[in-house]
Amino acid sequence: MDMLLELNDFVVSRGRKFSLSPVNIRFNDPNIVGLFGHNGAGKTTLLKALSGLLPVQSGESHIKDMSYPVFLPDTPFIYKFLKVGSVPGVLAKYFNDFDADLGESIIGDLSLDVKKRVGELSKGMEEQLNLGMTLARRSSVYLFDEPLAAVDPVTRDHMLDLIKRYKPNDALLIISTHLISGLESLFDECLVLHNGKILLRISVSDSISNNQSLESRIKEAMINA
Ligand SMILES: Nc1ncnc2c1ncn2[C@@H]1O[C@H](COP(=O)(O)OP(=O)(O)OP(=O)(O)O)[C@@H](O)[C@H]1O
Numbered sequence: 001m002d003m004l005l006e007l008n009d010f011v012v013s014r015g016r017k018f019s020l021s022p023v024n025i026r027f028n029d030p031n032i033v034g035l036f037g038h039n040g041a042g043k044t045t046l047l048k049a050l051s052g053l054l055p056v057q058s059g060e061s062h063i064k065d066m067s068y069p070v071f072l073p074d075t076p077f078i079y080k081f082l083k084v085g086s087v088p089g090v091l092a093k094y095f096n097d098f099d100a101d102l103g104e105s106i107i108g109d110l111s112l113d114v115k116k117r118v119g120e121l122s123k124g125m126e127e128q129l130n131l132g133m134t135l136a137r138r139s140s141v142y143l144f145d146e147p148l149a150a151v152d153p154v155t156r157d158h159m160l161d162l163i164k165r166y167k168p169n170d171a172l173l174i175i176s177t178h179l180i181s182g183l184e185s186l187f188d189e190c191l192v193l194h195n196g197k198i199l200l201r202i203s204v205s206d207s208i209s210n211n212q213s214l215e216s217r218i219k220e221a222m223i224n225a
Pocket residue numbers: 014015017018037038039040041042043044045046
């Protein structure tokens with residue numbers, strides 16, 4: 001399997017007080033990766049720097065086919081004044097990698113009223129629209145920053161379905177989250193960050209075959225850090 005994402009001595013600083021330690025990691029498989037860690041561990045910093053939204057102090061990142069990663073921020077990014085039906089056409093103008101036909105079909109799947117403005121949607125529907133439109137972009141690497149944080153359990157299930165249905169089979173997806181319980185079936189592997197360092201990388205299938213709960217492995221790593 002080709003490399004999908006590789007970081008070599010990747011260093012990002014936020015002022016004088018926080019820095020990612022040189023991160024060295026490689027992802028070859030088109031997995032769904034859970035990115036865990038305490039508040040302030042550096043999850044957003046890592047995802048934003050990989051997306052080109054924060055400067056990198058040193059080191060480098062490589063992505064398959066030199067494509068750009070697709071980033072889903074932790075707050076909705078689609079303008080609220082847009083009519084839902086116009087969103088795919090607008091995003092296709094912003095993003096070269098946006099598949100407008102796929103965007104329209106995802107809106108159809110979500111049963112959204114295309115005549116409503118985005119700002120008139122419920123919070124959960126708006127979150128699903130933002131997630132769905134992010135999945136309508138085509139890339140080898142997707143980076144989602146806490147997409148499941150502020151939604152009720154039913155909406156969360158809809159969002160998990162969206163991810164499973166529309167994540168390209170050959171792409172890597174890294175999701176930062178504080179939720180472990182109930183998401184074991186989503187992740188193929190998990191990373192734990194602490195103070196800007198990767199503390200733990202575990203494959204979910206190894207954890208299951210060792211009869212360990214994913215939640216206890218991750219909590220143990222965070223508590224003992
Ligand atoms: N705009 C900023 N300017 C300076 N420092 C910042 C800024 N944003 C975050 N930081 C600092 O960078 C460090 C890492 O924060 P980051 O947001 O990456 O953590 P996180 O793991 O995503 O946390 P959370 O789970 O709370 O979202 C923290 O010490 C934080 O205070």
